[in-house]
Amino acid sequence: MVMKGSEFLVKEILPSEVFTPEDFSDEQKQIRDTTRDLVDNEILPQVEEIDSPNHQLVVEFLAKAGELGLLMMDPKEEDGGLGLDKSTVMLVAEEIAHTGSFSVAFAAHTGIGTLPLVYYGSQTLKDKYLEKIITGQWGAAFCLTEPNAGSDAMTVDTQATTEGDHYLLNGTKQFITNGGFAKLFTVFARLDKEHFTAFMVEKDFVGVSIGPEENKMGIKGSSTTQVIFDQVKVPKENLLGEIGKGHHIAFNVLNIGRIKLGAAVNGAAKEVLKTSVAYAKERKQFQHPISDFGAIQEKIADRTAQLFAAESLIYRITGDLDIALAEVPQDENYYKNYTKIIADYNGECAIAKVYCSEQLAAMVDEGLQIYGGYGFIKDYPAERFYRDERINRLFEGTNEINRLLLPDAILKKSLKGELPLQSLAMKAFEGLVNPSFDLPEETLFAKEFQVVKNTKQIFLVLAGAAVQKFQMALAKEQEVLMAVADVAIYIYALESALLRAAKHYNQASDKRKKLLAALVKVSTFNNLEALAQAAKKGAFYIEEGDNLTLLLSGIRRYGKYDASGLLQAKRTLAQSVIEQGKYPL
Amino acid sequence: MKILVCVKQVPDMESRFQVQAGGTAIEEADLAFRVNEYDEFAIEEAVRLKEKLGEGSELTVLSLGPQRVAEAIKKALAMGCDQGIHILDTASRDPYQVASLIYQAVKDQDFEVIFTGMQSQDLGYAQTGLLLAELLGIEAVTTVVSFCQEGDGFLVQRELEGGQRMNLKLQAPALFTCQLGLNQPRYPTLPNIMKAKKKKITQLEAASLAPPAARSQTTSLRPPAKKGQAKFLEGDLGAMADQLVAELKAKSLI
Numbered sequence: 139m140v141m142k143g144s145e146f147l148v149k150e151i152l153p154s155e156v157f158t159p160e161d162f163s164d165e166q167k168q169i170r171d172t173t174r175d176l177v178d179n180e181i182l183p184q185v186e187e188i189d190s191p192n193h194q195l196v197v198e199f200l201a202k203a204g205e206l207g208l209l210m211m212d213p214k215e216e217d218g219g220l221g222l223d224k225s226t227v228m229l230v231a232e233e234i235a236h237t238g239s240f241s242v243a244f245a246a247h248t249g250i251g252t253l254p255l256v257y258y259g260s261q262t263l264k265d266k267y268l269e270k271i272i273t274g275q276w277g278a279a280f281c282l283t284e285p286n287a288g289s290d291a292m293t294v295d296t297q298a299t300t301e302g303d304h305y306l307l308n309g310t311k312q313f314i315t316n317g318g319f320a321k322l323f324t325v326f327a328r329l330d331k332e333h334f335t336a337f338m339v340e341k342d343f344v345g346v347s348i349g350p351e352e353n354k355m356g357i358k359g360s361s362t363t364q365v366i367f368d369q370v371k372v373p374k375e376n377l378l379g380e381i382g383k384g385h386h387i388a389f390n391v392l393n394i395g396r397i398k399l400g401a402a403v404n405g406a407a408k409e410v411l412k413t414s415v416a417y418a419k420e421r422k423q424f425q426h427p428i429s430d431f432g433a434i435q436e437k438i439a440d441r442t443a444q445l446f447a448a449e450s451l452i453y454r455i456t457g458d459l460d461i462a463l464a465e466v467p468q469d470e471n472y473y474k475n476y477t478k479i480i481a482d483y484n485g486e487c488a489i490a491k492v493y494c495s496e497q498l499a500a501m502v503d504e505g506l507q508i509y510g511g512y513g514f515i516k517d518y519p520a521e522r523f524y525r526d527e528r529i530n531r532l533f534e535g536t537n538e539i540n541r542l543l544l545p546d547a548i549l550k551k552s553l554k555g556e557l558p559l560q561s562l563a564m565k566a567f568e569g570l571v572n573p574s575f576d577l578p579e580e581t582l583f584a585k586e587f588q589v590v591k592n593t594k595q596i597f598l599v600l601a602g603a604a605v606q607k608f609q610m611a612l613a614k615e616q617e618v619l620m621a622v623a624d625v626a627i628y629i630y631a632l633e634s635a636l637l638r639a640a641k642h643y644n645q646a647s648d649k650r651k652k653l654l655a656a657l658v659k660v661s662t663f664n665n666l667e668a669l670a671q672a673a674k675k676g677a678f679y680i681e682e683g684d685n686l687t688l689l690l691s692g693i694r695r696y697g698k699y700d701a702s703g704l705l706q707a708k709r710t711l712a713q714s715v716i717e718q719g720k721y722p723l
Numbered sequence: 724m725k726i727l728v729c730v731k732q733v734p735d736m737e738s739r740f741q742v743q744a745g746g747t748a749i750e751e752a753d754l755a756f757r758v759n760e761y762d763e764f765a766i767e768e769a770v771r772l773k774e775k776l777g778e779g780s781e782l783t784v785l786s787l788g789p790q791r792v793a794e795a796i797k798k799a800l801a802m803g804c805d806q807g808i809h810i811l812d813t814a815s816r817d818p819y820q821v822a823s824l825i826y827q828a829v830k831d832q833d834f835e836v837i838f839t840g841m842q843s844q845d846l847g848y849a850q851t852g853l854l855l856a857e858l859l860g861i862e863a864v865t866t867v868v869s870f871c872q873e874g875d876g877f878l879v880q881r882e883l884e885g886g887q888r889m890n891l892k893l894q895a896p897a898l899f900t901c902q903l904g905l906n907q908p909r910y911p912t913l914p915n916i917m918k919a920k921k922k923k924i925t926q927l928e929a930a931s932l933a934p935p936a937a938r939s940q941t942t943s944l945r946p947p948a949k950k951g952q953a954k955f956l957e958g959d960l961g962a963m964a965d966q967l968v969a970e971l972k973a974k975s976l977i
């Protein structure tokens with residue numbers, strides 16, 4: 139059974155039904171190894187040089203990645219690609235992520251740069267451009283943002299007008315990744331003052347110019363420029379997709395980009411963890427390596443548990459997506475139906491983006507803390523990790539925009555009758571008035587599975603109360619929406635971690651069992667605490683008087699978790715990371 | 724020309740090793756495995772030879788071990804081997820048994836060139852290739868660092884002690900054990916990884932190949948006892964040099 143988008147809020151799923159990193163095929167592992175070899179042997183030794191910045195080196199490594207086939211994962215075989223599934227794409231993104239700036243260039247090229255053409259390009263456009271892009275001969279970029287259209291991306295000022303056998307394009311795009319070297323741009327503009335539409339524009343078209351490189355805080359080796367269009371003649375065949383449907387292209391490509399960003403930041407987090415733990419084992423204070431100290435171990439344990447949840451949720455999403463996408467009939471409507479499925483999971487895509495990027499934020503912060511004063515010095519890697527991380531909470535939709543998008547996606551599904559939120563919320567309210575106390579059974583992770591069930595009740599009563607109170611005006615109550623979003627995000631995270639551990643626990647070695655149990659305990663406790671805080675805050679925003687009391691008591695009851703042994707679990711977890719010198723899975 | 728390359732899957736050398744309860748084997752439960760590094764040189768050289776010979780040459784990769792070694796065979800297929808032979812075996816074997824099993828599997832196939840690694844990274848016997856050549860009754864050349872095919876013969880260079888090299892010329896059939904420095908193994912490309920899925924892997928049961936009795940037994944295995952810790956010298960270069968000389972003199976090493 140595959141869960142449809144946002145159904146996790148209202149349905150239970152068996153551990154055997156989720157895809158996890160332990161389920162990778164031999165081919166997927168080989169693709170990971172090829173990527174890892176390229177990264178470790180060739181790109182990593184040049185990371186400083188790339189950041190100097192040296193964009194030419196980025197171009198060369200893109201071409202090298204192209205030779206290995208790393209730029210052709212998404213297009214179908216008949217389009218000259220490999221037609222690989224999304225889980226494989228994520229696995230590669232994770233490995234490439236160790237390279238910082240190059241990773242951003244790679245993600246922009248293969249994701250937002252290539253996918254518009256793959257999903258929406260006519261045969262003519264594919265024949266014209268796809269091979270150049272997937273071999274790395276040409277760099278690709280995505281031009282949506284403008285000086286006056288950031289989060290509010292649909293309000294672009296760039297104009298296209300119909301002039302005989304071509305369009306005339308005018309406008310300025312802002313913060314375009316790969317802008318400095320890309321040869322092909324997907325550009326969003328208003329056609330004839332009205333229709334939001336995408337165009338494929340070559341750098342060599344007369345009237346295209348590139349602004350100076352931005353002087354950035356991090357990912358300094360990635361190119362970020364303005365791209366300016368001044369009376370650019372664009373052939374009619376270079377209109378991408380349908381007139382007035384540019385937003386479909388932008389949203390769907392960004393949906394995939396958000397999962398991919400999630401996978402990438404998880405990969406980066408593994409690198410940060412490895413470096414910090416190595417330092418903690420080396421650095422001695424008070425006659426001990428600082429990795430002996432509980433305060434340091436707790437950081438390692440908490441960060442590892444969150445990384446585990448983040449990693450679990452990425453592959454759970456792509457596992458569901460891959461099954462659903464594999465069923466799309468190979469007919470002329472293939473990509474139409476394909477992108478519909480991606481759109482259906484837009485809530486999960488937002489979750490991936492927010493949870494994983496905030497996971498990395500915490501990782502670089504604690505990672506730097508482990509380095510002490512040396513973390514503040516540029517000679518040590520923690521400093522670059524800290525700067526490079528920051529962008530991830532800004533692009534591909536800021537985390538605020540993604541948080542707002544999530545409840546919106548869920549409520550729209552409910553209004554369309556695709557999610558029985560209303561009836562379930564009613565039931566959940568009844569449960570608040572007449573609580574029943576089922577004792578969990580004595581099965582594997584029974585307490586934690588009960589927590590998952592309970593948190594879904596919290597979501598239902600909170601979202602239900604919000605809808606009842608504000609009705610159509612809810613869209614304006616952003617503080618409430620953010621709280622509701624957080625509850626949904628933490629549910630997905632803690633459930634994904636639990637399902638993954640439960641799926642593999644029985645076959646695991648004794649040592650691995652201890653590790654999985656520790657991960658589940660720490661992840662459940664930490665995510666639940668964060669969830670309960672968001673829920674409580676939301677309750678105060680929404681209700682008052684008796685209703686508030688009722689809501690708060692519900693949150694308190696459903697938010698209970700007996701985490702006895704938490705300290706031991708953290709120590710077990712930290713020991714395992716310290717012993718192995720890396721993320722232990 | 725029929726070419727064979729024999730590969731072994733070994734634990735990732737960055738793993739933390741633990742000895743099993745019985746005290747004669749490594750605990751395999753949570754280890755990651757990969758292709759023995761020397762065998763990657765062997766695969767690369769075999770693929771280059773096949774590519775050079777073009778039409779009419781055929782390259783087979785063989786590995787012995789449990790189900791997991793299929794992964795190593797698939798890597799070799801993705802690097803350019805044409806087909807695989809997997810001798811399924813879960814027992815722990817000494818080099819003579821391994822060579823005998825491979826011999827049984829390939830003796831009737833008339834391979835003219837066989838490549839193996841010089842040794843395995845985990846056990847390091849450096850015997851399997853030589854024993855196989857002996858069983859097949861063909862020539863063997865060890866520690867090959869340069870290889871060139873010419874007509875129906877080969878020009879090879881061996882690495883000797885003290886950085887010396889030895890040039891040899893010989894005829895097929897022959898077996899070569901490959902040493903670090905022979906070549907730079909390619910990364911399997913994604914298209915080749917996917918194409919390799921369609922290549923054939925023949926499975927044979929070790930039991931059906933009548934393994935002989937072992938000629939040696941592991942009696943015990945343990946991590947080396949911790950010796951005295953390393954000492955790091957500090958200070959400026961001159962001071963460190965003086966300190967080093969003093970230390971070496973004190974230990975009567977110079």
Ligand SMILES: Cc1cc2nc3c(=O)[nH]c(=O)nc-3n(C[C@H](O)[C@H](O)[C@H](O)COP(=O)(O)OP(=O)(O)OC[C@H]3O[C@@H](n4cnc5c(N)ncnc54)[C@H](O)[C@@H]3O)c2cc1C
Nearest residue numbers: 280281282283288289313314315362533534535536538539
């Ligand atoms: C290094 C880099 C690379 C980039 N690469 C690309 C690229 O390749 N292609 C591309 O098209 N764009 C790219 N961008 C642009 C990026 O996607 C935007 O910067 C981002 O979407 C935010 O837009 P903005 O910067 O205009 O911020 P604003 O939209 O001005 O936002 C400012 C703040 O207000 C908040 N905010 C805005 N609207 C709302 C709202 N309705 N409710 C609540 N809060 C709100 C935001 O969350 C943010 O905190 C890149 C940016 C950078 C820095």
